[in-house]
Amino acid sequence: MLSLSRRRALWAYAFIFLPLLLFAFFRVYPLFQAFHLAFGRWHADPGQRTFVGLDNFRRLFGDPRFLQALRNMGLYMVLAVPGQVILGLALALVLNALPRGRGFFRAIYFLPYITPAVAISWAWSFMLSPHLGVVNRVLRWIGLPAQSFLTSPAQALPTVAAIVVWQFIGFHIVLFLAALANIPKELYEAARIDGASAWASFRYVTLPLINPTLVLSIVMATGSPTIGILQLFTQVLNLRFYDPGGPVGSTATIVLYMYQVGFKRFELGYASAIAVLLFIIIAVITLIQYKLTARRID
Amino acid sequence: MLSKLGIKILGLCFGLTLIGLNLSARPITIVYWQYEFATKVRAIDELIKRFEAENPDIKVIHETFPYAAFAEKVAAAVPAGVGPHIVNLYYGWLPAWQRAGYLQPLPEEWFPAQEIESEFAPLVRAAKMNGQYWGLPTAVRTLALFYNIDLFEQNGIAKPPETWDELIDIAKKLTIWQDGTLVRAGFGMAPDGQDHHLVREVLIRQFGGTPYSEDYRQVLYNTPEGVRALKFYTDLALVHKIGEPDFPFPGVAGYYREGFNAGLIAMIVDGSFAIGTIQRGARFRWGVAELPRLTPDGERHNFASFWMHALTPRAQGAELEAACKFLKFITSPEAMELWLQMVGELPARLSLLNRPELLDDPIYGPFMRALPYSHATFFVDEARQRQIMIDAILRVIRAGVSPEASLATAAAEEQAVLDAFWGKR
Numbered sequence: 001m002l003s004l005s006r007r008r009a010l011w012a013y014a015f016i017f018l019p020l021l022l023f024a025f026f027r028v029y030p031l032f033q034a035f036h037l038a039f040g041r042w043h044a045d046p047g048q049r050t051f052v053g054l055d056n057f058r059r060l061f062g063d064p065r066f067l068q069a070l071r072n073m074g075l076y077m078v079l080a081v082p083g084q085v086i087l088g089l090a091l092a093l094v095l096n097a098l099p100r101g102r103g104f105f106r107a108i109y110f111l112p113y114i115t116p117a118v119a120i121s122w123a124w125s126f127m128l129s130p131h132l133g134v135v136n137r138v139l140r141w142i143g144l145p146a147q148s149f150l151t152s153p154a155q156a157l158p159t160v161a162a163i164v165v166w167q168f169i170g171f172h173i174v175l176f177l178a179a180l181a182n183i184p185k186e187l188y189e190a191a192r193i194d195g196a197s198a199w200a201s202f203r204y205v206t207l208p209l210i211n212p213t214l215v216l217s218i219v220m221a222t223g224s225p226t227i228g229i230l231q232l233f234t235q236v237l238n239l240r241f242y243d244p245g246g247p248v249g250s251t252a253t254i255v256l257y258m259y260q261v262g263f264k265r266f267e268l269g270y271a272s273a274i275a276v277l278l279f280i281i282i283a284v285i286t287l288i289q290y291k292l293t294a295r296r297i298d
Numbered sequence: 299m300l301s302k303l304g305i306k307i308l309g310l311c312f313g314l315t316l317i318g319l320n321l322s323a324r325p326i327t328i329v330y331w332q333y334e335f336a337t338k339v340r341a342i343d344e345l346i347k348r349f350e351a352e353n354p355d356i357k358v359i360h361e362t363f364p365y366a367a368f369a370e371k372v373a374a375a376v377p378a379g380v381g382p383h384i385v386n387l388y389y390g391w392l393p394a395w396q397r398a399g400y401l402q403p404l405p406e407e408w409f410p411a412q413e414i415e416s417e418f419a420p421l422v423r424a425a426k427m428n429g430q431y432w433g434l435p436t437a438v439r440t441l442a443l444f445y446n447i448d449l450f451e452q453n454g455i456a457k458p459p460e461t462w463d464e465l466i467d468i469a470k471k472l473t474i475w476q477d478g479t480l481v482r483a484g485f486g487m488a489p490d491g492q493d494h495h496l497v498r499e500v501l502i503r504q505f506g507g508t509p510y511s512e513d514y515r516q517v518l519y520n521t522p523e524g525v526r527a528l529k530f531y532t533d534l535a536l537v538h539k540i541g542e543p544d545f546p547f548p549g550v551a552g553y554y555r556e557g558f559n560a561g562l563i564a565m566i567v568d569g570s571f572a573i574g575t576i577q578r579g580a581r582f583r584w585g586v587a588e589l590p591r592l593t594p595d596g597e598r599h600n601f602a603s604f605w606m607h608a609l610t611p612r613a614q615g616a617e618l619e620a621a622c623k624f625l626k627f628i629t630s631p632e633a634m635e636l637w638l639q640m641v642g643e644l645p646a647r648l649s650l651l652n653r654p655e656l657l658d659d660p661i662y663g664p665f666m667r668a669l670p671y672s673h674a675t676f677f678v679d680e681a682r683q684r685q686i687m688i689d690a691i692l693r694v695i696r697a698g699v700s701p702e703a704s705l706a707t708a709a710a711e712e713q714a715v716l717d718a719f720w721g722k723r
Contacts, residue, residue, distance in 0.1 A: 044377045044399035044611065064711070125549025131480040132546050132562075146478065151544045153697050240548040242490035243685075247544075247692045263369045264391075264681035266398035 031279075037272035049269075056273035066274065069245075069252045073230060076161055076253070077222065077285075080229040083165035084221040085214070088172025093202075095173065096180045106177060110170035113227075117167070121238035124163050125150065150239055153250040160251050163235060168227040172217050179213035180206070211295045218289050223282035230282050231255050254278050325357040326620045328613070332360075332386035332605075333368040337574055341640040342628070349627045356620045365551075376400050376610050383613040383621040389424050389604050390680030392432055393719065401608045403430035408622040418646050421602045421674035433608030434629045437643030439569045440602045440668040441492055441500070443590065444576060447583040449564050458565075458587035462530070465565070465590050469540035472564040483541035485534060486563035488554035490543075493531070494687035495601035496567050496589075499673045501527035503599040504592050514676035515720055520709035529701040532694040543695060555579075569603070570665040573642040588664040602672035604646065638662075644669065678719040686712045 002010070038057070041050045060066050091109065095102050112120060127133045128149040136146040149159045183206065191201040207214075223230045233255040237244045245252030245260075254274060262271030330346075332338060339362055346358045361382070363371050369391075375381025387395060395401050414422065414431055425433045443465075445458050449472055459465035469484025487493060498519070502509045507523030510516060519527075535542050546557045555572055557563040559579035567589065568576075576584060591598050607628060613621040627633060634645035638656075644666055645651060656666050677683050690708035693699040699707075 042398055046377065048399060122549045126547050129544075129547035131542075136479075140477070148696075150548060151542075151696065153692075238549060240490075240544070241551050242488070242548065242553070243688055243692075246490070246688065247696050248689045260681060263373055264394075265679055266369075266373060266394045266400065268373065268398075 034272045034275050034279075037269050038276045039273075040269045042266065042268040042270075052269070056270050057277070059270065060273060060277065065249065065252070066254075066257055068249045069254045069257045072157060072250070072252055073254055073281075075157055076164075076229045076232060079158060079161040080164050081218065081221045083161065084168055084172050084227075085217050087165065088169050088217065089176050089210075089214070091169065092173045092176030092180060093206075096177060102177075106170075106173060109173050112167045113170040115167075117234040118238050120163070120167055121235050125239050125241075128159065150251075151247060153248045156247060156250045160232075160236060160239060161229075163239070164229060164232065167235075168221070171227055172221070175213050175217055176210065179210040183209045208295060211293070215290060215294045218293055219286050222289060223286050228282070230278065230285070233259065254281075325355050326616050327357045327359060328383040328617055328620050328624060329359045329361060329381065330384045330386075330607075330624070331368075331372065331382035332362055333365045334362045335365075337641045341637055344636060344640065345628050345633050348632075349624055352627075353620075353623060356623065358624055372400065376612065379612060381612065382610055383617055384607050384625060385610055386605055386607055387433070388680065389433075389435070389606055389674065390677035390684075392425060392427060392606075392608075393678045394680075395608075396427055396432055400610060401432050402611050402613070403432055404434065404609065404625070405618070405622060406430075408626065409434065417648060419602075419648060419651065419669060421669075421672060422604065422646060424604075424674045424676050425606050433606035434625065435604035435606045435646045436629055436633055436637045437641065438602055438604045438646045438669070439571050439643055440600050440665045440672050441495065441567055441569055441589060442664040442668065443565055443587045444558060444568055444572070445565045445585055445587065446558070446561065446580075447585050449561070449582070458585060459590050460594055461596070462590045462592060466534070466538050466540060469534075469565060470538065473540045475539070480542055480545060482561075483545050483557070483563045484565065485541040486545065486554040486557055486566035487535055487541040487543045488566070489688045489691040490548075490684075491552070491554050492567050492569060492601070494684055494691065495603075495675070497527060497531050497691060498687055499601040499675055500589060500599045501531055503673075504597055505530065510675070514678075515716055517709045517713045517716065520705050524709075525701050525705055528690065528694065528705050532691060532701060535695050543692060570643055570662070571641075573661060577642075586661050586664045588668060598668070598671045600668040600672040602669060602674045604674070679715050682715050683712055686715070 037049075039051060039053060041052050041055075043049045095105050098105070127135050130136055130146060130148050130151055133149075135149070139146055148155055150156050187205050187209075188201055191205050196204070220227055222228055225231050232253045236251050236253050236256050237259075239251070240246050245256050255278070258271050258274040258278070261274065262268050330342065332342065339360075342360055346360055349358060350356065372381065372385060372387075372395075385401075392401070409431055411426070411429075411431055414434065418434070419438055421438060422435060425431055425435070443458060450456075450458075450468075453471050455468050455471065459468050465485065471484070472482065473480070473484035474482040489497075498509050502519050502524050505523045505527040507519055507521050507527060509519045509524075511518055518524075534540055541563070545554070546560070546562050547553060550556060552572070552575065554563060554566050555568060555575055556579070558566045558568075559576060559581075561582065573586075588598065589600055607625050609618070609621055609625070629646070631645070631647055631650055634647055634650055637643055638645055638650075642662075644656075644662065650656075651666065651669060656662050659666070675683075686708050690704045693704040693707070694701050
């Protein structure tokens with residue numbers, strides 16, 4: 001006879017097994033498939049696919065369009081990750097200090113996150129039109145020069161990054177608000193009695209206690225499939241619908257390029273090589289971020 | 299007396315015969331895929347109805363997908379052995395699709411090359427690779443100038459421009475700038491619309507250049523003539539200020555066409571496929587004119603293109619035969635007549651092209667008359683080559699690069715694309 005705890009454990013494994021099977025089939029298997037395809041030349045007939053070794057990867061590093069997308073990703077990351085995390089935390093701190101109406105503001109900030117990215121892109125493309133858009137009208141009204149935004153190779157990337165920050169900041173605010181709510185009030189009171197300034201209690205009480213959330217926020221903002229800047233795609237595809245990634249490639253992203261290679265040129269082997277490289281890039285960056293930011297709470 | 303076994307065997311034979319009869323009476327089913335475009339969908343539905351009435355043994359299933367998802371669906375379905383027997387694709391995608399094994403050549407016994415070449419417009423030869431045809435179109439498209447007649451009349455302009463200089467003069471009269479803001483563009487510039495074709499196949503040729511070698515394997519536009527053509531186009535924005543790329547805003551498909559419909563743009567260069575959208579959208583009188591030339595007696599050039607119906611490897615045996623029958627039907631003169639009426643695109647067969655009632659039609663006429671002097675660029679990688687020319691234009695207008703430098707960059711990049719493709723074969 002099995003003991004009760006044994007039996008319980010067996011049941012638990014049984015319940016885990018089915019989702020695991022689905023996960024393996026829909027997530028892990030395609031991942032290995034992509035690795036496999038990355039070393040071959042694609043053909044619709046599997047019998048005619050040829051093994052090309054590292055050719056696809058070698059080709060990547062001589063492909064100016066890919067290298068431009070890679071450079072763009074670096075810039076996107078520098079602008080959009082701190083933008084989302086720092087602004088998200090700052091706004092969460094302000095909202096947390098509100099005596100009332102916190103839910104209302106939280107809902108407002110969260111709204112863009114649950115709005116379809118395509119609709120957001122169209123709306124911003126319209127509002128940012130250099131000539132007819134409302135943003136330049138406001139700028140002129142307050143005496144500032146009109147800007148070219150999405151039509152200028154110099155401004156387009158920061159503009160896209162700003163839209164992404166605006167869209168996803170609500171997600172980070174909600175994360176941070178939940179973390180802040182979990183900090184016991186007594187700790188702040190104790191800090192105050194010890195004569196700590198507002199900055200000191202933020203630095204030595206708040207920051208260490210929300211560290212796990214901070215790490216999650218940074219990792220999500222960087223590489224997650226939903227809001228990660230390294231997987232940016234829908235916005236870039238739709239902000240300039242006939243010239244996605246433009247002007248002159250200035251807003252192109254790796255995922256956009258992978259999509260174009262795979263589905264416009266039907267080079268799915270080469271596209272898979274891009275996917276594999278992106279996978280490695282995200283894995284390495286996430287690991288580094290984790291090492292740099294994660295702290296043990298004492 | 300039959301034994302019990304004998305009766306069973308007889309019964310079995312009878313049953314099998316019935317099943318056999320039933321199987322042979324069941325129609326062969328083939329699947330046709332195209333992207334979602336309302337008038338094209340209705341036209342194919344109507345053609346299927348007529349085809350099935352004539353061929354009760356064949357059933358055609360018509361499936362459509364949004365344009366943005368279309369290639370993805372094909373990319374996944376064909377290798378899985380499902381999806382279409384016949385697929386509709388832009389002619390510029392042929393080399394990529396063919397190389398990746400998504401298409402099979404049209405059987406010579408059904409579609410003799412000689413017959414195609416004597417009956418179809420010459421530009422359809424862009425559907426030929428390695429000596430074989432890989433698809434056929436129902437219709438072809440060319441470019442023309444759409445203009446807002448109401449705006450012309452309000453500003454005392456009697457007729458559409460004949461030359462590019464006239465176009466600039468008229469556009470200047472119709473352009474409105476207010477405090478540094480473009481409120482109305484005289485000419486709608488869309489490098490990412492049809493204007494990259496305009497520069498490549500029209501302006502470069504009109505300025506005396508040749509964009510590519512005859513076989514389209516060599517880029518030849520990086521010459522003083524090519525530079526003058528690019529400079530001419532970019533000057534429309536930089537010097538004459540009669541329009542700007544991305545105006546009114548770049549976030550929707552056909553933004554310049556929508557701008558024209560909204561009265562924000564007075565003239566645009568667009569394809570015959572735009573007729574339907576403009577008919578539905580414009581709340582003013584509008585007209586169509588042939589593309590301008592450099593001088594009143596200067597050379598005319600135009601860009602022509604087409605979507606073609608092609609066979610996928612899924613079509614084999616009886617299904618291949620049924621698919622060929624259907625393909626023959628939808629590229630027949632009858633289908634082309636219906637297409638012209640329902641979609642507004644020009645017939646691909648020579649016998650239907652030179653009819654006076656079409657050549658003189660105020661809307662179809664300018665497109666129709668352009669066919670003899672049109673060029674269908676043979677793209678090996680349409681997406682990439684399109685992007686290269688768009689970037690060549692935008693580098694000059696948006697990044698301050700000289701036309702010389704920008705065109706040289708484009709030529710080098712495009713030659714690399716061509717070399718990679720032809721080198722690989």
